[in-house]
Amino acid sequence: MREGATLVGVGDVTQALTSELIHLNRGIAIALNRGLSSDTNEQLVRLQKLAEVWLKERGYRSFSIPPDSDRRKDKLITKLYHLVSHKTAATCSGLGWIGKNGLLINKRYGSKMSWATVLTDAPLIPDTPVSDSQCGECDLCVRHCPSGAVKGYHWSMVDPRKELVAYDKCRSLKKKRHDFTEKPNCGFCVTVCPFSRNGHKHT
Template sequence: MNDILRKELLGSGASVVGFAGLRGVLNSEIAHLERAVSIGVDRNLNESTLRLLGTLQERAAKILKAEGHRYLCIPPDSDRIRNTFVSRLYPLVTHKMAATSAGLGWIGRNGLLISPVFGPRLTLATVLTDAPLKIGSPVESSGCGECSLCMDFCPSRAITGRQWSRHDPYVALISRKKCDSHKRKMRALTGKPNCGLCRSICPYGRDNKVSKIGQAV
């Protein structure tokens, strides 16, 4: 099942595919869906990325359904969709939780998933399932090491510099208030609300030459 899913998803445009075990971290309504397929594409979140990730989730769901397994697709932007079942799940089952549990990377000082290959440039989607998938080795701690580039150059000093670990997953990495305040100022000046310096400055994945051909992690 792992190989079938991986082959199909990488062949359809995914950059990374991983398999996570989430036993004990899901709320009771979905506790039976204790495995996750974590899918990443090497693109910014925009309409075409959403479409691609939607297609990839559909393909994974089709394979799982054909084998008689249950599944629940959590879209990449489920945190922005209001008043739906998956939007209410989002704080409990974040894509970053699934991705780190699948071994795809760690949470960097900038609060983003850092893939060793693609850096902070993946957009993620998740498919929960009860299929008996072989799960990857979770990443236990940050791989940022001594690097502090994102913190040093953040224009709003929003990045605290602390390090994520699986044992302290909710450590305060970013001051959202400071970051949002800076983005509002940017919008007033340029018409664009985004900053993204902490993403673009990260050395991981910057020179990645394999991103367009896909790679399983």
């Protein structure tokens, strides 16, 4: 049951895990369309808790990576976000590819989604992963990024960790401008993406 999530998928995330987490090799990727509610992160955490309860009742273990893990500076979980990325769980679950903008692109919703991940040892049947970028010749995010951070590379499962965005440049913009108080940065690479535009039809 999706319980209000916009997208849910199950991926085999073995390839992305370190030895400490290798027993939790199913990643449940949960996404909410940003803008549906002002408390997207709280809603994602609520959905993660529902999944944890469901798994526990069936005797399985689970471990949730919170959506905003690096902002909870006072909690241990802040140190864990890099152990498995929400984007990894999403590509492994077949819910999208990594765009030139470095974000997870879902064919229907683009990169407007916020993501959360629940790792588990439940033997859930994984969805088919997405193995290649579908950005094609588009380079709108490359041309419109005000800090020149988007390098323009194609993502693929052959080299899934390749750095597509110079995050130091992306971060530096925030220091120069003061109108992004609520967000980590400008987010133009989300809004300019054709896949993020509501009702846009793709062939």
